[in-house]
Amino acid sequence: MTTLKKVAEDAKVSITTVSRILNNDSSLSVAEKTRKRVLESARKLGYRKKTFEFPLFNIAFLYWLTKETEIEDVYFREMREEIENEAKKYNIEITCYTIEEGIDVVPKNIQGFIAVGSFKEKELNTLKEVTQNGVFIDTSPEATKYDSVRPDLYEITDHAIEYFIKSGHNEIGFIGGTFVDRDSETDFPDIRETQFRKKMKDMNLLDERYIYTSRGFTFKNGVSLMEKAIFELKDQMPTAFFVASDAIALGCLQVLNKRGYSVPKRVSIISINDISLAKYVTPPLTTFRINMSALVSNALKLLSEQILEERQYRKKLFIESDLIIRKTTR
Structure with missing residues (x-):
């Protein structure tokens, strides 16, 4: 079984540094190349940990829907809650930014983003200047630039x-x-x-x-x-x-x-x-x-691939849905 010690030896850092990186310790000051080297060693050696499946840091959650829209359409409220819950489950560092705040409040140093809602061309252009790592859920406004996960x-x-x-x-x-x-x-x-x-x-x-x-x-x-x-x-x-x-x-x-x-x-x-x-x-x-869980978990997987594996090509994923037969059909 791969241990923290083996990962530390392969990455040529201390066990403490490995532990803090894999546990997404935001107080740790470490060079980006060191962090990537530790993550690569852990992946290469097959280190497995619940919070390591999506080792993502400084991720923006762009919730581009008004409060009125969420109130009127429960679907988006349930989607937001699923994203927030999955992030906590896998110890992902996300910060939510809303359409009311505007695109200019999104930090320039984010590693990637998860986006829900409708964006103006100017907002999309701003995102492209900030990061090439991003996944849209439920829409695909920039098919050649970013990944997307949608119901079919x-x-x-x-x-x-x-x-x-x-x-x-x-x-x-x-x-x-x-x-x-x-x-x-x-x-x-x-x-x-x-x-x-x-x-x-x-x-x-x-x-x-x-x-x-x-x-x-x-x-x-x-x-x-x-x-x-x-x-x-x-x-x-x-x-x-x-x-x-x-x-x-x-x-x-x-x-x-x-x-x-x-x-x-x-x-x-x-x-x-x-x-x-x-x-x-x-x-x-x-x-x-x-399948809200599949939409969100697959979006996080795609973002993880972009950041950790530096994948250059884009993926478009359609999720199947089940027909639940109740009483409005005969």
């Missing part, structure tokens, strides 16, 4: 449509939000919407009347869009809706229940995220469970 929304959308069709549905609608370019404040179709259109068109089932979108993946958006669908379609409502997020779906369910539409007998719903509330609403929501 293409596969999720296809799976939802195929499930509906196998259940006897041919009239399938879509309710969702839009992607907002923060530089131009322009709304663009989200991946879920574009993939829905493509898949439905390929199957000769696309009906533009059944597609409802507006800015925001929120409960309020779900309420307003479902109210609009009922008002405009009346008795021509589709028999199923694929909804872009659980927050929107909860709003849709409230309206359907209020208006007397039987779910799933008259209208079936499949959503995405499987937030904590999904199984407690009436009826319990059928939704795709985003």
